[in-house]
Amino acid sequence: MVTQTYSSMCKVFIVVLFVLFGQALSKPRPSYIKACKVNSPDFDECALQNGRGALPYIVKGDRKYNIPKLNPLKLPVVNVDAGKDLNIKLTNIAAKGLEKVELDRVKIDTVKREVYLDMHMPRVELIGQYDINGKILILPIQGKGPCNITGVEPKFQYHFKYVLDKVNDEEYMKLTDDDNLDFQLKRAYFNLENLFDGNKQLGDNMNQFLNENWQEVVKEIGGAISQTIRAVARAISSGYFKKVPYRELLIFD
């Protein structure tokens, strides 16, 4: 009698352990994502609809799936590599407007293992602190203080390749290092307060110059902007793919 109780308790214990560990290692996809049939003619359309359905949940953040909150997205440090003549460091940045992101295209090539995501949003505001030193479009620039860098109607094309990583007999998508992000803006606005140690005249002139030449400025620091957004896109995608097995995302029959 005693042994029997003990043995069934033991079974329960094993089942509980199994459930706990099973969950820790892999999660089914969240209910807001549906799997798409890879060989169906409307695979890309299904993936697009899925992505559109999932976005409103994703932008709210989902800690279970390692997805940070995007409303706003907090970036403690953004090191901008703008070439050897210019150092820019942005700190305590709140990126606002990402939650209005809309998906325009999803293309998944399961043979080449490549994914293309096209997105746009009405605007992105980067609000925080800047520290700048060097030359921008041949003009010397120096200062630190509060900043507002705003991009109007940004469009993004994100492209990544993936490999399948086996963990405990389950395959997961893993982004390779050569993901890439291109973007275009309809307009950009810069407001760097307290430039040139607070010299208002010089600061106002520089801000005016940056705004009049926004296209060239964006070109010069564009690599840095796309690296930042690429890092965000990468963190979201890989965080998610680490939790949800490949077979939960796509159906191969």
Ligand SMILES: *[C@@H]1O[C@H](CO)[C@@H](O)[C@H](O)[C@H]1NC(C)=O
């Ligand atoms: C940032 O700048 C944009 C463009 O000038 C402006 O519309 C927006 O209100 C500013 N945001 C903040 C928080 O100051």
